[in-house]
Structures are given as C-alpha cells and as structure tokens.
Amino acid sequence: MYFDLNVPIPLPSGGLATQFTKGKAKQVQSPQFTPAQLTAIEARIDLLVHLGYSVLAFNQQIKTKVEPKTFINTLDPLLRHVKKRLGVIYLKRLTILLDEDSEKGFGLTNAQTDLFSPYDIIALAPTTEGSFSLACLTHTQPSPLSAHVISVPLDVPRLSFHMKHTMVRTALRNGAVFEIPYASALDSNAKRNWWAAAREVVRVTKGKGLIVTSGGLDVADLRAPKDIANLLTFLGLAQNVTHDSATTNPKSLVLRAQTRKTYRAVFSEPKLVLPGISGVGPVVASDRVETKPSGERLAESKSAAVASQVPLMAEPPTPLDGRQSKRARDSAGLTDCNTVGGARKKRKGKKSG
Template sequence: MFFDLNIPIKKSPARLNTSKKSKLPETTTTWTTAEIADIERRVDVLVHLGYTVLAFSQTVNKKIDPKTHVNFLDNLISQLRTRSGIVYLKRLNIILDQDSEKGFGLVNASVSLFNAYDLIALVPTTHNTFSSACLTHSLPSQLTAHIISLPLTLPRLPYHMKHTLIRTAIKNGAVFEINYVGALGGENDSMLVEADAAENGPNAKRNWWASSRELVRVTKGRSIVVSGGIVNEADLRAPRDVANLISMLGLAQDAAHDASSKTPKSLIIRAKTRQTHRAVLSEPAVVFPANSDLAESSNPIEKLDMEDVVTADSPQPQKRQREDSGPSKKKKRKQNREDTQLVA
C-alpha cells in the first residue's frame, strides 16, 4: 500500500450574491467536465503506478477566514469515479508568512470547518511560524497539524532547523514532508506558486537537494513522508522510483520505502484522532464477559455491590506475616559453611 498525500487541486470558487441584506457574498463551487476529466486522468496514472491512498490538497495563503473559506474538495470527490481499493482523502495546506504570525485561523471556533478535512498541513516560511508549527500546532488537539511541509526549492530556507524544534515536533507525532516535484525542477510546485516564492529550473533542483539533505540530517531519517505535489501527470513517478530518489539524500533503503508506505499510514491513523476529545484514539468502552451476571442485566451498574468497589480511601489488606518456622535459608547456608570448615 503506497500513499501520495499531496495532489494539488486548483479552483477559484464563483461568488454569487443571493441576498441584498447579506454583507458577504455566498460562494459556490462548480466543476466543469474538462476539469473533472483532467483530474480523472491524473488519478488513473497514480493508480497505474501503484498508489492506493490519494490525498487531494487545497492550498490557502496566509490565513483562513471562516466566513469566506470554501471547501471545494467535498464537491470534487463526490463527482470522481469510484475505484475499487482506492481511498480518497482531503487535505488543507496553509502557507504561513509574516502576516500569519499573529494568527492564521486555527482556533477552536472553527473546529467544524477543519473537521471536514482529513489532513492539515502547515508550510512555514518564517522562523516564528516554523517554531509555532513545531512547538504549538503539533500538540494533540482538535486542530493538530500533523504535516509540516518545508519550501525546499527556495534559494535558502528562511530559518534554521534546530534539533530541539525538530525533536519536539517528532515527539508530538508530526511528520516532515518532502515533495519530489522539486527534484524535477519545481515548475509545478503549486504551494510556492501560491506564496509567490517559486523557483524554477536548475536552481530549484540545486536548492531542493541541499535543503532535503539538511532535513534528512536533522531528523536522522525519522518521521519523513515523501509526496508528489505535481500537477502534470507526465511528471508523476512510481513509489519505488521515488524511494530510490530519496535514498540518495542519505536515507536507508527501508526508511525510503517507509516514507511512502508505513509512515503515511501511521500519520493518517493519528490524524483521525482530531475528531475525538483531546486526540484520544477511540472512545473507551467497558466489555463484560458473556457468562457473567453483569452481561445479563440491562443496566450492569445496578448489579454492582458496594463491597466490590475498592476506593483509594478504603483500607488496604495487610500482608500476611510469614510464620517463623525455623532459621532462614541464608542462615542455613552460613551454618553449613561453618560446619564444613570445622570438619576440614
């Protein structure tokens, strides 16, 4: 099972004024036949290459405004053809810059908006946003961003990847993403196009190799996910080709294979915990044995007796003292040694 967790989707929702009294226009998203056919061709190529879990990504620049934000991935996935054994996911990318340092929309009041997405990824472009992504937004909560995607094709990363920040993010369960689109020149790196910081051609390749090696060195090859980030289906690569590519960054062969299979799977399982209280994996349930008296009652709590409940205030049973039946084994061994010396 192989994963591609970054399939960029570009769409500009049409704005319609449905009421003169409304201050903000309502937004709707309509997909043309040509747009659906283009995405279907990309999905067909990915399935042919061996990918089974596909995450369509929507990119937002600077911050999210709940009043104007439109989730157009719901409407898209409902129109795609169902394929046996293929899973579609929805992902939200948030590009963070200097304007995002004061806040970018990840607040408790917008939990229902972010619950519609399966994955949340942050793309920090400043030192403050990178520190916030690693220390604050990777903590388990209903607004956890499990993916930190770095702009690897920039001429130079605008921040230093400190070991303390990286270790904290990995300990909290976050992963660092490498999009192999930069190794092909970066022409279709849609996230950097949104941030007006795209670098193309040989310079983008050189920047990608240098930044990716540094990321692998700092993370020691752990918690790394490799994705595509490609718009043109001609640039897509098979999972094993991608594993051979990123193994040249210093990753071991098994770690390069896990970057597109095992690690993304664990990431998706952790991302599902955003919809539970304090990121608990599942709601606990008490299961009674089938042959017990509690299982026969409609209300098992009524069958419990106060004598069976042990609280912290109740006296603990005292340990039974060992009866003095004779000398201990240690004393017996010492006596035997003394007897042996006397005989000798």
Template sequence: MLYDLNIAWSPSTSAADLERTLRFSSQLGYNVVALNHTLDAPLPSQLTNPLPKFAPANPSSSPSTTHPAKQPNQRLPTVLRRLTINLSDPAQNPQLARAAQLYDILAVRPQTEKAFQAACLTVSATDIGIISLDLATRLPFYLRPKPCMAAVNRGLRFEICYGRALGDGADARARANFIGNVAQLVRATRGRGLVVSSEAVDVLGLRAPADVVNLLAVWGLPAERGMEALGVNPRGVVVNEGIKRSGFRGVVDIVSVAEKSEAEREREKEKEKGKGKEAMVKDNKRKNGEGENVGEGGDQPMSKRQAKKLKAALRKKEVEGKGA
C-alpha cells in the same frame, strides 16, 4: 499500504484531469491519496471546503460521488481532503480548530524563520500533523537539528514534495535547491519523522514508489527510512488525524465492540437458568412457610436481634399472665 498525502488541487483543475491523476496514482501502487488545497494565513472568516468528495474505494461501485465512473475496472484510491496553510507570521490566527472540522488533514508551510520555529515548537500538535516545506526554493532559514527533532518528538512530520523538482517544468536551480534541502533535512532529523509526497499537478508529476525510494537513497536517506516515509509515517498521520476528529478528546476512539464467543454465551445462559431455578425454589419455600425465619411482613428473613426481642416479649407476656 502506500500513501501520497499531497496531490495539488486548485479551482481551475478540471474533473477529467483530476480523475486521470487519481487513477494513475492507483496504478502506481498508492492506496491512499490526499487532495491538497493551499491557503494563506489568516484564513477567511467564512471558510469552506471546495475540494470534491469521493466515496470510499469499492471495486463494485462507483468510486466518485461527484464524478461518474467511466472505467469501473480501474478503481480510485481512498481520497482524503487536506488543507495547507502558508504561515508567515505566527501572530496571525490561522483558525486551525475551525479548519479541522472541514478537512481531513491540516498542514502548515512556514515562510519565515520565525514561523518555522513556531511550527516546530509552539503550534499545538493536536491542530496540525504535517510541516510542509517548499524544498525546490531557497529556504530563508536553516534546518537545524534541535527544532526539527523537537517537532518529531512532539509527533509532527516533515513533508518532502518531489513534484516541483522532478517535473518537466522544473529548472536546474530548482533541482539543486531540492537536493541540498533534502540532504539538510535528512541530517537534521536523522531520517526520522519524514513523509514523502508528490505535490503533483498532473499525471507527469507522479513517480512510482520504488523510484522515489531510490532517489532519496542517492541523496542520503536510507531505503528503509524511505519506505517508512511512504507507508508507516503517513499512515500514522492519517490515523492520528482521524482520531482527533472522531475520538474522545483526540485520544481514545472506539472502533468496534468485540462479540462474545459461543462458550461465553452458553455460560451466561446457564447462569440465568440457575438463577431462575433458585428464585423459584425460594418462592415455593416462602409460600409453604418453610426455610428461613421471616419477619412480620413475610418478605425479609428475621435477624437474630429481632428473634431475641420477640422471645423476650413472649416471656414478658407469660410472666404478666402468671402474675395476673
């Protein structure tokens, strides 16, 4: 499966343009996409999710709950909802725990070196899954191997968004910054822990997966790492984010319980039948006064100590009777 975890969305995006973009991404081969809503930290006190909801992809039913399907033969991909927070000061409380209840994926985009260090080293990996970088601009910090690898080892993923550098609106300076930053990020992470997204505003910002892999190979990312950045790594982000929201303490998630085989069911039935026969035999013996010695109540078997006491009492009575 192929993933595109960043399709730009804003309140001004029309439903027709959004649906056209999603259908074209499905035609290009992307199975799962994420609509991205960007906000600045700190988040508002009354946080809401304005992104439209889409039903799970199903070829035989309407793909959208808010937009009627006009072309049933072109189904939409699986659509997730994502929030990206522009973080300038780590002291600002972005309220990540509250935002996680409203969105499927959370990401931070550091704007300063201090925020970048905090995102790599101190921000909890249970709150966010992606560190998104605007590689089309000149970054105010260097992408050094130590913090980048620390973030990768903690389970975070760095996002490369090619839409702003390859779209029609990109200029030469944006492309030069993008190429230099991508090469720097690949060297710092050794090609590990990368997620490639489009950040496309419209249809013209999307590229086929093979084209993206070839471009990244030219800029220093091997082809196998490029395929991981489109498939394995983003899938890990989606799965981990889902477990955080539905699993026990973000670690264990019970998907389904395995059904018993026919052989196991037959064995259980035979055991139940055997137990039932044994119970019937014991009941018959108790009724007929056969089998094990029983106590005064006739419900429990008599122990050896009780039997000895009973014999001693009988002997005592016999002795007393003879003496009288």
C-alpha cells in the same frame, strides 16, 4: 499499500448558489470545477493508480488567514464528481501557508473547529523563523486542531529560517512528520535548490518521521514508488527508510490524524458494557442481583465479615489403640523396620551378632 498524501487541486472557478437560512434566501459563493479541470484530475488519478498508489489525499492550499466568512471548502464538491475506484481511498488535506502575518494568528482556534473538522489531514507550510517555531512547538500538540504534517519549502533558493534540532525533536515527539515533495526534483529550474533543502531536512530529522509525496500539477512529474525510493537514496537515506516514507509513515500519520476528533488524541471512545444485555452474552450466576430486605443483607454482611476474620477449627483426630495403629501401618505398607521400635530391634540384633 502506497500513499500519496499531496495531490494538488487547481483553484475552481467561483459561482453563486442560493442558500436558504431561516426562510431567507442568500447568495453564497460555491466552487465549481470546469469540465477540463475534472478531466485533468481524473487523468492524474488514473496514472497514480496505475503506478501503484492506493491512498490519495487531495490537497487544498490557502495563503491567507482563515476567515469563517470567506473560507470555502473546495474538496467536498470535488469528491462528488470524482468517480469511485475499487481499492482506492480518497482523503482530504488542507495546507495553510504561514507567513509573517500568521505569527499573530491565522485561524486555528477552537471557535473555528467546525471549518477544519471535514478535513482528514491538516498541514502547515512555514516560511519564517517564527512560523516554523509556532508550527513545531504549538500546533503539533494533541488538540482538535493539531497539525501532523510540516511542509518545508524545498524549491526556494535558500531556506529563510534555520531548522533547530530542539524544535524538530519536539515536533517528532508530538507525532508530526516532515514532508518531502519530489516534483521539484524533476524540474530543471528548481532541482538544484531542492537537493540542497532536502539534504538539510534529512540531516536535521536524521531520517525519522519523513513522508514523500508528489506535490506536482503536471502529469509528467509523477513517478512510481520504487523510482522515488531510489531517488531518496541519493540523499543519504537507507533503503528501508525510503520504503517506510511511502508506506509505514503515511499510514501512521493517517491513523494519528483521526485522533483529532477525540479528546487528547485518544484512538477510540470507551464503551460501557453491562452484563445481561442482549448481544453482550449470557447472564452468569455471579451477575444476577437478588433483591433482599436491608435487614437480611446487613446480617449476611456481618456474618461474612466474622467468618472471614475467625479461622475455621478442624475436628481433633480420634485416638487409635495399638491394634488399630498397627493395622493402619500395615495398610500403608509400613513394616516394623520403618518405625522407631523396629529400628531399635534391628540395631540390637546387629550388636548381639
């Protein structure tokens, strides 16, 4: 099972829709995709499925601060128009571009949890030193708004910040992954910058916690998973690492991203199972509860406590006479030589001889 967790979606054309709130009509903006955009998206999905990908994450990217009044979810309307395919899973991803203004706050607060809960994956794209530190140290901790993908811009001439080992290790320890989109490596204008930035990401992470995605709008930029694995080997990665970047690591990321909806990244909520309930199992004798008066229960508890403290005395054995002891030895297969008296008679016989 191969994953592509970065399938960019073009911006839809805006439209007005009527929304009724408490009996009052209100005009709100709703995204509407044109037939040409839907056709292009369907063609890209068909090609990705043909190449061998079975889990696709549609990516919505925002460049401004998240405001509840102006924020629009464009992926939910898209999934209503995209036709379902057998064996293909669709996910929703939100990528927030962090700049200098984002260091003071860009909307990832507990008061706006409802805006981000529909998305399966939350990714951060830092562009400054402060935003990179904020993304690695703060927003990767387990919370309802934790981000599990850090997307470093690889198509710029030079990274505007230094990737420190301490920040990267902290992000990896918290469960975050670093993304390497390969679309820029196929562009003649940006591939030189891509190789330099990608090598820096591989050097700092040491090949751990990496995922490879497409990240391109053009159909000509899509490649098969095996071709991308061969491309990443030129960055100094082993073949098993390149294979895990498209299979194992994205799968772990998706499972970990599901824990955002639970408390402190718990995979499942505990359930209390009571015996004797239909569907659980038959009631055993130890599970039955008998109602007795309080006086009888107190007496039984006292007697049980006394019995547990006082050891049981065994009955003394009855003494046996000579004939009964001899019969007992004969029945047990013992002879006179095995007894103390028999051994003395045997030694006397040897001395006399």
